[in-house]
Amino acid sequence: MDAERRRLLPPLLALAGGALLPACADDDAGCADGACDAAADADAGREADAPLPRCGDGVCSAPGETAAICPADCAGCVVLADVTPLIDAAELFFGYSVLGRRLVTPACGIFDDAREVVVSLTPDFDGDLVLSTRHPSTRLDTVLDVREGGCEGASVACNDHAAPGARGSRVTLAARAGTRYVALVETADDDAGVFALGLHRPGVCEGLGSVRDVGAALLTGERFATDTAASTSSLRGTCGGAADTPEALLTFVAPRDGPMVVTALHPATTLDAVLHVREDGLDGEDWCDSPEAEVGCGPGSGFVRFPVRGGLSYDLFVDGATTGAAGPATVTLGYAATSPARASLRGCSHASIRDVFAFVASSGQTVFLQVDTVAAATAADTRLRVRHPDDTELHEADDDFPCTFPPPEWSCPRYEFTAATGGLYAVEVYVGSGEDCADRSLVDYELTVTVGGAPAELILVRDQ
Structure with a gap:
């Protein structure tokens, strides 16, 4: 955008340099005061404050x-x-x-x-x-x-x-x-x-093609399947994309403030994707088709972070990165977190309440996961489950080491593995089948995930 602004401004500035200030309507001494505000500064029949055309x-x-x-x-x-x-x-x-x-x-x-x-x-x-x-x-x-x-x-x-x-x-x-x-x-x-x-040209911002409001499904763990082939090409992100690549649009209202993350890394994604996000105005202005409203842009194969404000509307575009690129893409969208991440389960149900975080691991990397308690008043007997990028279960961990709080009643889960395939893995956190919780309305915990020995970047995709 800056380059284009520099290209278009020179003729504008040249015109501005040729503009002349208006003269007063008369030549008496009062005209030299720089303001046409005296009756003596006006010709007969003209307003006292009116400048003389020049x-x-x-x-x-x-x-x-x-x-x-x-x-x-x-x-x-x-x-x-x-x-x-x-x-x-x-x-x-x-x-x-x-x-x-x-x-x-x-x-x-x-x-x-x-x-x-x-x-x-x-x-x-x-x-x-x-x-x-x-x-x-x-x-x-x-x-x-x-x-x-x-x-x-x-x-x-x-x-x-x-x-x-x-x-x-x-x-x-x-x-x-x-x-x-x-x-x-x-x-x-x-x-x-x-x-x-x-x-x-008209496209998804005008309701044409693949458009979906995903607001109600945010933080439920759902991944969002799209297909840009059902749309037309009309918009591009500032970080890339081609003129003839169609885009799909996902819209949502942010549940709360904070950085969010989106990625198209998924076995079902065949599109070479660019993801870009735009924020609507504070007063509800629709800026879907405004590149000036962009708050995030990046390749679909990585994590694209962008800030959000709770209650504002956002437009997420799934776009093609190269000429003619079109096809299916499955999107994971949630709030950003970094290991170790502290979070809470709002209840003590083994079957119905769980948090889900996603993280990336390359083939051959060592992955370490652990869930621990953080306070005696909100401690619980927790478990974790790891899923492959294709969503099949890899392992469920339980009772692997003594929890920090409250010793020695409960044990906490821990697991380490070598990634057989690269991709977006998921870890679920929930209480055990015995539903042993110090507070049945709140369970606080700390999740640690390292990949290749380094703290992992996480996406909170289900928050309960």
């Missing part, structure tokens, strides 16, 4: 300025940048109202006399194209008007508010390959207005 200020002020007298302000709209390369890219165009001109009245909206910033685009495909200023950097109301050919052309899409209460605008253009369009953007503040503009 050629080069970016405003075509009739009747004193015309195209012949002041072509800089009145010779038609000026396209600041060609944003065609940003279609379906993980990048945005950033615009500044102060660099616009008051030459064109949008076909919709309430900003009849606002400055418009103009950009051009020439799609190379026939089909729908979404243009949107609904991004975190757009902090003011905007009007977005798309015209065919140039500013003098017919308006083919125009929007004032993308949704009730939304600050940005959003339109869907029925694009024709090779046709030039211009997009005019106006904001509610001519002097300090800033906006971000993105362009993408």
Whole structure:
């Protein structure tokens, strides 16, 4: 995104350098005070505070300025940048109202006399194209008007508010390959207005293809199977991905604050995947299609960590990493933890209450696991079960060493093995069949997992 911003800013800054400050409406001594606020500073018939129009200020002020007298302000709209390369890219165009001109009245909206910033685009495909200023950097109301050919052309899409209460605008253009369009953007503040503009073809953010809300299944131990072949290509993460790879979308509301982790490491995953996550706004703004809202991105074969805030909505994209990549991927999503990890079982049931953590081990690595008590008041007779990456049981451990609390009543589980295959293993923690617990409503424990002698990075995928 930074590289694209650097590419688009030079023409904008060049225009800004040519802008001139407005003059006062008269030449008397009061005009030298830097403010048009005295009656002596105004010509007859003008407001006392009104500045005198000046050629080069970016405003075509009739009747004193015309195209012949002041072509800089009145010779038609000026396209600041060609944003065609940003279609379906993980990048945005950033615009500044102060660099616009008051030459064109949008076909919709309430900003009849606002400055418009103009950009051009020439799609190379026939089909729908979404243009949107609904991004975190757009902090003011905007009007977005798309015209065919140039500013003098017919308006083919125009929007004032993308949704009730939304600050940005959003339109869907029925694009024709090779046709030039211009997009005019106006904001509610001519002097300090800033906006971000993105362009993408409709896809999962518009509800097309593989979309699932997984919020209710979070922290239940479920792994989420997806298939990107059922979708279309429209979005990319900032860390990678190809223009023609479709993506699947998993949405959820974070249950609580903290770092989360996602991975597509699973025997059922055949997709060479990139995973990227976007966070919606604090006031419920939908930023699904905004790369500016990205909070995490990385290869699906690893752990992709990202921060979350409880109660906010998140969009998780399962995308292809290479040209044409599409297919099935099974995703594991949960909260991040590092061994040794302290956690709790909220109850003393052998059959129905258990926590599950996932960790990665490569073939041939030595894995050590142990569960211990941490306080006499919340101690219990615990067990652990290890599962292979394909979810088959590897071992159940029980009564392997004396628990730290409360000695000497209970023994705790411990197990060591050499990984026969590489992948994402799982360890379950639960109380024994005798359901011996100091507190039947709470069991505190500490889980230790080392892989190759080093503390393991963990994903809490089931929390009970």
